[in-house]
Amino acid sequence: MVDSLIYLAATIVGVAFLLALWRFMAGPTAVDRIIAFDSLTIVSITGIALAALAEGRGIYLDVALVYALLSFLGVIVVARYIERGF
Amino acid sequence: MILLIAMSLLLSLTIVAAAILAIRGGQSLAISILAAGLVSLLASVQFLLLAAPDVAMTEAAIGSGLTTFLFFFVLGRVRGGEHD
Amino acid sequence: MFSLLYLLGAILLVGGAAFLLSGGIGLVRMPDAYNRIQAGTKATTLGTLLTLAGIACLRPDWALKLLLIGLFLLFTNPLSSQVLARAAHRIGVKQAPQTVIDRLEQDLGEKP
Numbered sequence: 001m002v003d004s005l006i007y008l009a010a011t012i013v014g015v016a017f018l019l020a021l022w023r024f025m026a027g028p029t030a031v032d033r034i035i036a037f038d039s040l041t042i043v044s045i046t047g048i049a050l051a052a053l054a055e056g057r058g059i060y061l062d063v064a065l066v067y068a069l070l071s072f073l074g075v076i077v078v079a080r081y082i083e084r085g086f
Numbered sequence: 087m088i089l090l091i092a093m094s095l096l097l098s099l100t101i102v103a104a105a106i107l108a109i110r111g112g113q114s115l116a117i118s119i120l121a122a123g124l125v126s127l128l129a130s131v132q133f134l135l136l137a138a139p140d141v142a143m144t145e146a147a148i149g150s151g152l153t154t155f156l157f158f159f160v161l162g163r164v165r166g167g168e169h170d
Numbered sequence: 171m172f173s174l175l176y177l178l179g180a181i182l183l184v185g186g187a188a189f190l191l192s193g194g195i196g197l198v199r200m201p202d203a204y205n206r207i208q209a210g211t212k213a214t215t216l217g218t219l220l221t222l223a224g225i226a227c228l229r230p231d232w233a234l235k236l237l238l239i240g241l242f243l244l245f246t247n248p249l250s251s252q253v254l255a256r257a258a259h260r261i262g263v264k265q266a267p268q269t270v271i272d273r274l275e276q277d278l279g280e281k282p
Contacts, residue, residue: 005180009221010089012187014096016217019194021100023206024124025107031203031258033117037124038250039197039210043190044131045239046221047093051135052232053225054089059139061235063130066143068239070127070151072246076253078120081158083257 003054010050017043034078041071094135101128115161123154179227186220189213202266203258211251218243 020043024036045064052060108121126149134142196209222240226233259274 005183007089009183009187012191016190016194019198023197025103029203029263030117031263032206033120034254035207035210037120039214042214042218046190046218048134049222049225058232060134063134063139063142065239066146068242070146072250073151074123074154075250077155077158079253079257081116081162083260
């Protein structure tokens with residue numbers, strides 16, 4: 001029962017991942033690509049949590065925490081760079 | 087099992103796409119660095135799906151965090167020589 | 171089999187995934203970069219929080235770690251969105267033709 005639920009959620013999340021990837025490849029400005037990068041990272045956090053639920057291993061969630069930290073740090077650094085070039 | 091294989095295939099596709107963007111570049115060097123960071127980030131998800139969480143954590147922290155930060159720092163310093 | 175917690179977890183999980191999908195659709199369909207910032211940050215944050223809450227309902231022993239991830243996302247994501255929007259405004263990213271008002275431009279014009 002839990003398995004089919006995870007499959008459904010993972011399919012929807014995969015479609016969202018592909019849409020964000022399209023925006024990352026095709027974004028006209030740099031800001032579009034940065035927001036697509038942020039969105040891809042957040043969708044990946046959900047994917048990692050679903051993989052942890054599917055595998056039944058709680059240690060995967062630590063990696064998701066590192067991801068949340070890295071997403072924030074990366075977006076701040078890039079925004080600061082395009083704003084005033086360090 | 088099917089779920090992990092499907093996620094792994096999707097991630098491989100994404101890694102190739104981001105690597106192409108990192109090589110060919112968008113408008114600027116910053117996009118290339120961002121795409122290289124994305125390659126590293128998704129490679130660490132791939133490591134995670136191969137059941138190696140410690141390798142994935144190291145790859146995410148160093149390959150994506152530290153390298154991207156260092157590249158942007160250096161790019162900000164040497165900006166006068168950039169032909170764009 | 172169908173306990174209440176399981177039902178709640180299922181609804182939260184699929185609802186969160188639907189919010190993530192709506193965020194992805196908004197990221198593709200919105201006309202300019204500022205609207206894409208809204209769609210790509212707010213909807214994704216809500217979708218991730220709902221999905222984490224659903225997983226916490228399905229596996230109650232992971233609830234503390236999931237709460238930590240959710241709190242961290244809730245604190246940092248609006249901050250990065252705001253910083254990114256301000257940077258986009260400062261480097262002069264074009265706005266959609268349907269834009270009716272730009273309060274930041276007005277404030278910057280009034281100040282000096």
